[in-house]
Amino acid sequence: xxxxxxxxxxxxxxxxxxxxxxxxxxxxxxxxxxxxxxxxxxxxxxxxxxxxxxxxxxxxxxxxxxxxxxxxxxxxxxxxxxxxxxxxxxxxxxxxxxxxxxxxxxxxxxxxxxxxxxxxxxxxxxxxxxxxxxxxxxxxxxxxxxxxxxxxxxxxxxxxxxxxxxxxxxxxxxxxxxxxxxxxxxxxxxxxxxxxxxxxxxxxxxxxxxxxxxxxxxxxxxxxxxxxxxxxxxxxxxxxxxxxxxxxxxxxxxxxxxxxxxxxxxxxxxxxxxxxxxxxxxxxxxxxxxxxxxxxxxxxxxxxxxxxxxxxxxxxxxxxxxxxxxxxxxxxxxxxxxxxxxxxxxxxxxxxxxxxxxxxxxxxxxxxxxxxxxxxxxxxxxxxxxxxxxxxxxxxxxxxxxxxxxxxxxxxxxxxxxxxxxxxxxxxxxxxxxxxxxxxxxxxxxxxxxxxxxxxxxxxxxxxxxxxxxxxxxxxxxxxxxxxxxxxxxxxxxxxxxxxxxxxxxxxxxxxxxxxxxxxxxxx
Amino acid sequence: xxxxxxxxxxxxxxxxxxxxxxxxxxxxxxxxxxxxxxxxxxxxxxxxxxxxxxxxxxxxxxxxxxxxxxxxxxxxxxxxxxxxxxxxxxxxxxxxxxxxxxxxxxxxxxxxxxxxxxxxxxxxxxxxxxxxxxxxxxxxxxxxxxxxxxxxxxxxxxxxxxxxxxxxxxxxxxxxxxxxxxxxxxxxxxxxxxxxxxxxxxxxxxxxxxxxxxxxxxxxxxxxxxxxxxxxxxxxxxxxxxxxxxxxxxxxxxxxxxxx
Numbered sequence: 176x177x178x179x180x181x182x183x184x185x186x187x188x189x190x191x192x193x194x195x196x197x198x199x200x201x202x203x204x205x206x207x208x209x210x211x212x213x214x215x216x217x218x219x220x221x222x223x224x225x226x227x228x229x230x231x232x233x234x235x236x237x238x239x240x241x242x243x244x245x246x247x248x249x250x251x252x253x254x255x256x257x258x259x260x261x262x263x264x265x266x267x268x269x270x271x272x273x274x275x276x277x278x279x280x281x282x283x284x285x286x287x288x289x290x291x292x293x294x295x296x297x298x299x300x301x302x303x304x305x306x307x308x309x310x311x312x313x314x315x316x317x318x319x320x321x322x323x324x325x326x327x328x329x330x331x332x333x334x335x336x337x338x339x340x341x342x343x344x345x346x347x348x349x350x351x352x353x354x355x356x357x358x359x360x361x362x363x364x365x366x367x368x369x370x371x372x373x374x375x376x377x378x379x380x381x382x383x384x385x386x387x388x389x390x391x392x393x394x395x396x397x398x399x400x401x402x403x404x405x406x407x408x409x410x411x412x413x414x415x416x417x418x419x420x421x422x423x424x425x426x427x428x429x430x431x432x433x434x435x436x437x438x439x440x441x442x443x444x445x446x447x448x449x450x451x452x453x454x455x456x457x458x459x460x461x462x463x464x465x466x467x468x469x470x471x472x473x474x475x476x477x478x479x480x481x482x483x484x485x486x487x488x489x490x491x492x493x494x495x496x497x498x499x500x501x502x503x504x505x506x507x508x509x510x511x512x513x514x515x516x517x518x519x520x521x522x523x524x525x526x527x528x529x530x531x532x533x534x535x536x537x538x539x540x541x542x543x544x545x546x547x548x549x550x551x552x553x554x555x556x557x558x559x560x561x562x563x564x565x566x567x568x569x570x571x572x573x574x575x576x577x578x579x580x581x582x583x584x585x586x587x588x589x590x591x592x593x594x595x596x597x598x599x600x601x602x603x604x605x606x607x608x609x610x611x612x613x614x615x616x617x618x619x620x621x622x623x624x625x626x627x628x629x630x631x632x633x634x635x636x637x638x639x640x641x642x643x644x645x646x647x648x649x650x651x652x653x654x655x656x657x658x659x660x661x662x663x664x665x666x667x668x669x670x671x672x673x674x675x676x677x678x679x680x681x682x683x684x685x686x687x688x689x690x691x692x693x694x695x696x697x698x699x
Numbered sequence: 700x701x702x703x704x705x706x707x708x709x710x711x712x713x714x715x716x717x718x719x720x721x722x723x724x725x726x727x728x729x730x731x732x733x734x735x736x737x738x739x740x741x742x743x744x745x746x747x748x749x750x751x752x753x754x755x756x757x758x759x760x761x762x763x764x765x766x767x768x769x770x771x772x773x774x775x776x777x778x779x780x781x782x783x784x785x786x787x788x789x790x791x792x793x794x795x796x797x798x799x800x801x802x803x804x805x806x807x808x809x810x811x812x813x814x815x816x817x818x819x820x821x822x823x824x825x826x827x828x829x830x831x832x833x834x835x836x837x838x839x840x841x842x843x844x845x846x847x848x849x850x851x852x853x854x855x856x857x858x859x860x861x862x863x864x865x866x867x868x869x870x871x872x873x874x875x876x877x878x879x880x881x882x883x884x885x886x887x888x889x890x891x892x893x894x895x896x897x898x899x900x901x902x903x904x905x906x907x908x909x910x911x912x913x914x915x916x917x918x919x920x921x922x923x924x925x926x927x928x929x930x931x932x933x934x935x936x937x938x939x940x941x942x943x944x945x946x947x948x949x950x951x952x953x954x955x956x957x958x959x
Contacts, residue, residue, distance in 0.1 A: 276768050279708060280709070283712050286710065319836070326728070344771075352765070352767055382785075382786060385783065395939050396939075404834075404875050409793070412793045415793065477879060479801070480881075
């Protein structure tokens with residue numbers, strides 16, 4: 176009995192103390208998936224409330240609390256950790272490194288997350304009421320009118336920020352120091368490039384967020400007036416600081432996703448990535464431009480006309496490097512020998528629907544049109560197309576692509592195909608009606624709505640429930656896959672190129688202890 | 700082989716950083732021992748950081764950590780501190796930019812010696828809509844809130860609003876002026892030199908007055924301009940986070956106190 180307990184505790188301690196990038200990658204991925212289900216559950220509750228006009232299952236205040244928690248947990252607890260999980264697993268394998276540059280910091284970076292999310296949600300149980308002002312926590316809603324649970328949210332954001340910053344430092348140090356001989360920067364896979372640039376973005380914006388939430392905390396409790404007009408401050412300053420963080424944050428989520436798609440499309444098209452160098456330049460251009468577009472979130476706050484024009488044009492210009500990426504993905508598929516494995520299906524759907532989401536963003540960038548769309552459900556539809564059918568699709572696509580490599584086992588293709596089709600149909604049933612009701616004038620962040628929006632809201636709610644069920648199927652097939660035979664070869668996909676495919680599936684616990692020699696253009 | 704490392708400080712760093720967060724929460728919510736707990740947890744966290752740095756130093760001495768990686772780690776930390784300072788620097792920069800360029804619907808601070816007014820241009824008029832707004836948390840009433848004037852470019856004009864303190868306590872109000880269109884701040888000059896703060900004795904009613912000159916340089920495209928004073932209560936600023944304050948504010952919001 177003692178021996179059994181000892182083994183169990185050793186197993187547990189392995190996950191607590193591990194500094195192995197594969198272990199930590201696995202922790203990140205399972206944690207993020209559980210947070211995705213949690214925040215997704217919140218979304219379903221909101222959609223049930225919105226399925227019909229009038230009060231259905233909750234009070235308006237609780238609805239607002241769910242809106243806030245859903246946004247924060249999805250962004251900081253689900254999507255960012257999922258991308259970091261991919262980085263943990265893939266970057267060392269793709270550049271021929273044995274681990275990340277700072278393995279202990281990597282452990283700290285992960286273990287901050289569960290505590291931070293617990294702190295974030297703690298005010299639902301103790302020290303509440305929880306925050307109820309949306310994930311953007313605008314002042315004065317979060318300062319003067321912020322409920323007591325706001326403080327736990329602020330400190331949770333500090334912990335999440337520390338985790339992201341440490342993770343980014345680790346990734347940059349790994350890429351700069353631990354590349355295998357012959358793996359030049361321009362020879363790196365686009366996924367690694369995506370994370371490389373993203374890490375710099377995180378280092379540039381996360382401290383801004385940390386400073387902003389600290390100002391909110393001191394405004395609330397320690398007598399400062401950064402954002403309080405009563406004390407000589409200005410709430411508009413909050414919006415500038417928040418969106419200076421917030422807009423690049425969108426690209427923090429998107430660029431590793433671009434990287435995943437740039438790995439998958441060439442594999443299943445059996446062609447080299449079209450314009451690989453241009454893809455790198457496009458990523459850098461998007462990152463730089465992302466710092467000079469933030470005021471497009473604030474067109475209606477009374478900024479000067481010349482300022483509105485400047486930010487409208489810079490926002491539109493971002494479409495150019497993004498368009499280059501979309502063009503290159505399509506050009507890679509052109510005359511390729513395409514096969515439609517689940518990873519490729521999700522990647523193709525990503526290209527279509529992310530572009531759709533991006534184009535609705537171009538609509539929002541036009542100042543006079545933005546005055547109409549601002550704070551409407553059109554915005555909600557727009558960013559869900561970008562984040563769900565964009566970033567989430569890339570993540571799912573990446574899981575289907577690398578799961579056999581990570582586990583040595585192949586999931587059920589049949590179930591994965593079902594997952595794709597149900598998810599894609601349901602996602603469009605969920606988010607397309609949001610664009611329609613938004614254009615018709617339905618404001619966002621409301622638990623009730625006039626009768627004229629009833630039909631489309633019912634369709635969106637129905638779509639969201641089906642979407643949610645499809646994600647349970649995804650979880651099921653991933654777990655079921657762990658019981659399937661371990662018979663996958665190292666190469667897995669015949670068109671795949673890169674160092675990770677040169678080692679066994681699953682890779683040894685310590686891979687590339689002797690750095691491989693990279694000759695020529697490995698990935699192109 | 701399991702890659703656990705004996706000198707992994709991550710679990711203790713996680714626990715101590717969480718302790719710091721919890722102690723800040725207690726301190727912010729006026730727990731009697733909040734400050735003490737905060738200092739104690741910061742000390743614990745700092746000790747753990749020092750312990751960790753000592754390990755890093757030992758690794759460096761034993762040549763188990765490359766100088767390149769260590770330098771990168773230190774540079775990254777300094778960069779994060781620099782960006783934090785950059786964020787705080789935005790506070791004065793923002794206010795300076797607002798008063799220098801009229802961003803955010805603010806008055807441009809004119810150099811009085813160089814701000815001249817030409818002759819009154821009687822050939823055209825600008826419609827001026829002036830509003831006074833009372834913030835939710837300011838227990839005062841204002842009469843004659845909405846005023847409309849026709850002003851010739853180059854002409855001086857005055858605004859006045861009777862403000863009444865509805866409480867039995869002295870109040871200090873702050874008036875915040877906002878302009879639409881937001882670039883009109885270049886063409887208005889305030890001449891009354893009144894302070895932003897406006898004091899009222901218990902129950903007192905007093906005139907809140909402001910005087911302006913509209914520049915004769917105002918573009919012909921601006922036919923109407925709106926000017927709003929919002930009155931804020933300076934009492935209690937910076938102490939909004941406790942449960943009591945929150946429930947008090949929410950109840951005011953729900954019962955419409957301050958709104959009319």
